[in-house]
Amino acid sequence: MGGAKGGPVYRGVQKVPDRVLLVFAGLVYLFLYAPIMVLIIFSFNSTKNTQVWTGFSTQWYGALIRDGSVLNAFKLSLTVGLTATAIATVIGTFTALALSRYEFRGKTFADSAIYAATVMPEIVVGVSLLVFFVAATIPLGIVTIVIAHVAFCISFVTIVVRARLSGMDRSVEEAAQDLGANPVQTFLRVTLPLILPGVMAGALLAFTLSFDDFVITFFVAGVGSSTLPLKIYSMIKFGVSPVINALSTVVMVSTMILILGGGRILARRQGNAS
Amino acid sequence: MGKQGRGWTVGLAGLLSPVTLWLGLFFLVPLLLILAYSFGKSGIYGGITLGFYPGNYLKVFDPLYLEIIVRTFVIALLNTFLCLLVGYPLAYFITFKGGRHKHTLILLVMIPFWTSLLLRAYAWVVILGGDNGIANRLLQFLHLTDHPLTLIFTPQAVIMGMVYSYLPFMILPLYAALEKFDWRLKEAAQDLGASRWHTFWRVTFPLSLPGVIAGSILVFIPSAGEFVIPNLLGGARTVMVGNLIQQQFLQARDWAFGSALAVMLAVLLVGAIMFYVRRVGADKLEEV
Numbered sequence: 001m002g003g004a005k006g007g008p009v010y011r012g013v014q015k016v017p018d019r020v021l022l023v024f025a026g027l028v029y030l031f032l033y034a035p036i037m038v039l040i041i042f043s044f045n046s047t048k049n050t051q052v053w054t055g056f057s058t059q060w061y062g063a064l065i066r067d068g069s070v071l072n073a074f075k076l077s078l079t080v081g082l083t084a085t086a087i088a089t090v091i092g093t094f095t096a097l098a099l100s101r102y103e104f105r106g107k108t109f110a111d112s113a114i115y116a117a118t119v120m121p122e123i124v125v126g127v128s129l130l131v132f133f134v135a136a137t138i139p140l141g142i143v144t145i146v147i148a149h150v151a152f153c154i155s156f157v158t159i160v161v162r163a164r165l166s167g168m169d170r171s172v173e174e175a176a177q178d179l180g181a182n183p184v185q186t187f188l189r190v191t192l193p194l195i196l197p198g199v200m201a202g203a204l205l206a207f208t209l210s211f212d213d214f215v216i217t218f219f220v221a222g223v224g225s226s227t228l229p230l231k232i233y234s235m236i237k238f239g240v241s242p243v244i245n246a247l248s249t250v251v252m253v254s255t256m257i258l259i260l261g262g263g264r265i266l267a268r269r270q271g272n273a274s
Numbered sequence: 275m276g277k278q279g280r281g282w283t284v285g286l287a288g289l290l291s292p293v294t295l296w297l298g299l300f301f302l303v304p305l306l307l308i309l310a311y312s313f314g315k316s317g318i319y320g321g322i323t324l325g326f327y328p329g330n331y332l333k334v335f336d337p338l339y340l341e342i343i344v345r346t347f348v349i350a351l352l353n354t355f356l357c358l359l360v361g362y363p364l365a366y367f368i369t370f371k372g373g374r375h376k377h378t379l380i381l382l383v384m385i386p387f388w389t390s391l392l393l394r395a396y397a398w399v400v401i402l403g404g405d406n407g408i409a410n411r412l413l414q415f416l417h418l419t420d421h422p423l424t425l426i427f428t429p430q431a432v433i434m435g436m437v438y439s440y441l442p443f444m445i446l447p448l449y450a451a452l453e454k455f456d457w458r459l460k461e462a463a464q465d466l467g468a469s470r471w472h473t474f475w476r477v478t479f480p481l482s483l484p485g486v487i488a489g490s491i492l493v494f495i496p497s498a499g500e501f502v503i504p505n506l507l508g509g510a511r512t513v514m515v516g517n518l519i520q521q522q523f524l525q526a527r528d529w530a531f532g533s534a535l536a537v538m539l540a541v542l543l544v545g546a547i548m549f550y551v552r553r554v555g556a557d558k559l560e561e562v
Contacts, residue, residue: 017470018371025367028360028441032386035397035438038408042400050400051407091292098289102282110290117301119491121499121543123516124536127523128304131311131533151300154293183285212390214502219523229392236396236506240403248393259388 036252043245050240060246070247073231080142080227081210084149089203091150092157093195099158100165117155125152126219133220140222148220149210156209157202164198204262208255305540311533322529330534339518339535346515347542349429350498353436357444357493358486360437365448365485366478369455380449387442395506398435402426402507427509435503440496444489451485452478487551495543515539 046055064070099110129151133144172194176186192199214229221230228251235244312330315323333339368379386394401408405422413419425431455478463473501516508514515535522532 021363021367021371024363025371028364029382031360031438032383032441035394035401036386036389038401039393039397051404051411091296094289095293098286098293102286102289104286113297113302117297119495119543119547120301120305121495121516121539123499123501123519124305124308124540125301127519127532127536128308129300130523131307131529132300132304135307147300151296154296158293183281208388212392214390214392229390232390232392232396233502236392236399240400244396245400248396251393252389255388255390256385259385 039245040249040252043242043249045242045245048242050242050245060242061250063243064246064250067243069226070228070231073226073228076142076225077211077228080145080149081207083146084153084210085203085207087146088150088153088157088206089199092154092202092206093161093199095154095158096161096165097191100162114155114158117152118159122152122213122215126216129216130219140220141225144220144222145217145225145227148216149213152213152216153206153209156205157199160202160205161195161198164195164201168194200262200265204258208259212255308533308536311530312537314530314533316528316530327530330531331538333531334534334538342513342518343515343538345512346498349432349436349512349514350494350500352433353440353497354444354490354494356433356437357441358490361441361444361448361489362486365445365452368445368449369452380446383442383445383449387446391439392502394439395435395503398431398438399426399506402431402434426507427512429508429512431507432504432512435507436497436500439503440493443492443496447488447492448482448485451482451488455481490550491547494546498543499539 041053042050043060044056044058045053046057046059095110095114099107099114125148129144129148130140133140138144168191173186173190176190177183181189212229213227214233217227217230218233221227226234232244232247232251235241235247310324311322313324313326313328315325315327315329317323334343364383368376368383372379402425404410407425409425410419410422413423459477459481460473463477464470468476499516500514501520504512504514504517519532519535519539522528522535526532
């Protein structure tokens with residue numbers, strides 16, 4: 001415990017705030033996790049009640065699997081997520097390379113535009129894209145969803161990859177070029193493998209953002225195409241049900257596996273690279 | 275950057291053209307479009323006539339709408355303040371008292387951050403709903419009330435849902451800022467006779483300001499633009515600007531007024547951030 005380093009004079013007084021802090025931290029963690037736990041527990045309830053425990057059952061998971069519209073929404077979210085991630089990762093990596101390797105006029109503007117895209121309220125982005133698609137007579141659907149998702153993911157990928165690039169040792173690249181490698185070869189054989197953990201972290205972030213996005217998708221999806229968050233929203237609007245609890249549990253557990261698993265793989269790669 | 279020959283230019287252009295095209299066409303142009311629409315005039319059937327009609331912005335000052343705008347900023351500020359109040363001690367605890375569990379503790383904050391906002395709001399719909407709901411039974415069990423209360427569809431429910439949703443956005447930058455803290459400064463202050471309280475307010479807190487600023491911005495902006503949480507947990511008394519914008523675009527089909535509201539929200543938020551950053555010091559933000 002670092003707090004004791006302050007000197008003997010304070011040691012006696014310090015114990016009390018430390019204990020208060022510990023209890024407070026415990027309560028905050030309880031606040032963060034109790035609602036999630038409640039959702040998970042009642043997804044296994046034997047009756048339709050989501051608040052009073054009546055017994056164990058897995059019937060709501062069965063109902064979930066049989067609900068074709070949920071499965072379709074999941075498939076759409078997966079398609080959109082993978083497509084948007086692929087496009088945004090390539091564009092974002094290019095942008096990060098340009099911003100960290102080149103000095104050019106308008107760089108400050110480019111920088112602020114990237115950050116502006118991350119802080120602009122989602123609702124403003126959503127309605128402006130809706131207005132744009134309607135004005136450009138592009139029919140709302142999967143294409144407009146992918147376009148919108150790529151637009152908000154690019155900045156996040158750029159920021160993550162750029163952080164990785166700034167911590168990279170440039171001398172390896174220079175060595176490759178001195179040995180006669182052309183810029184493309186240098187990029188593919190030297191730079192890319194070195195920044196790959198950053199690129200993958202950016203891709204993982206982009207996929208989660210796309211898969212979870214509700215607000216922007218809500219405006220650009222049109223009537224026919226429902227991603228998983230849109231489906232969940234309409235289910236909640238229709239009324240509380242243990243099927244939503246079951247769906248929440250599945251989504252939360254898979255996100256956790258994806259993040260923790262992805263994080264572990266990334267950490268290992270990062271260890272190898274440096 | 276030594277060689278700036280033809281290859282250099284081609285390389286830069288190649289790397290920058292995709293982002294320029296995508297963000298230009300699908301971020302900047304749409305924003306300019308709603309700016310133009312905000313000065314237009316909505317037709318009865320949803321069409322729009324471009325021109326220069328300041329009427330949409332004047333409509334914002336209608337007491338009915340002004341109330342919603344003021345409420346939005348009050349809720350967003352209150353949420354930011356509460357997140358700071360709850361988040362700071364926790365970030366402090368993790369950084370300085372976490373010891374070898376530090377990484378696990380911060381991971382535990384990040385997990386809810388990664389789960390969908392929609393599901394986190396749904397959790398509160400379940401907990402707060404109904405006379406015989408979990409929150410009501412808990413309150414009665416703790417003898418805080420002897421009869422069931424209306425908890426959902428109230429301003430308090432919206433605040434609760436917001437603090438719950440945005441708390442991790444505050445804790446993570448605070449932790450990042452406190453992490454960089456140089457222990458020796460604290461020791462020096464205490465060796466020089468500063469009390470614990472003094473050391474915190476004079477040394478630790480000022481040095482963690484970049485985290486406070488970053489966290490406040492990350493919480494304030496999305497909460498001012500929020501429309502899901504008031505939609506699911508709030509009632510008629512908690513309509514926020516986000517809900518109003520959504521109504522104008524999807525139900526009332528008054529796109530000119532909706533655009534004016536969206537432009538105003540974006541401008542007010544950017545203005546608020548610039549004011550805040552300038553007040554606390556732009557140099558502090560550079561470090562984030």
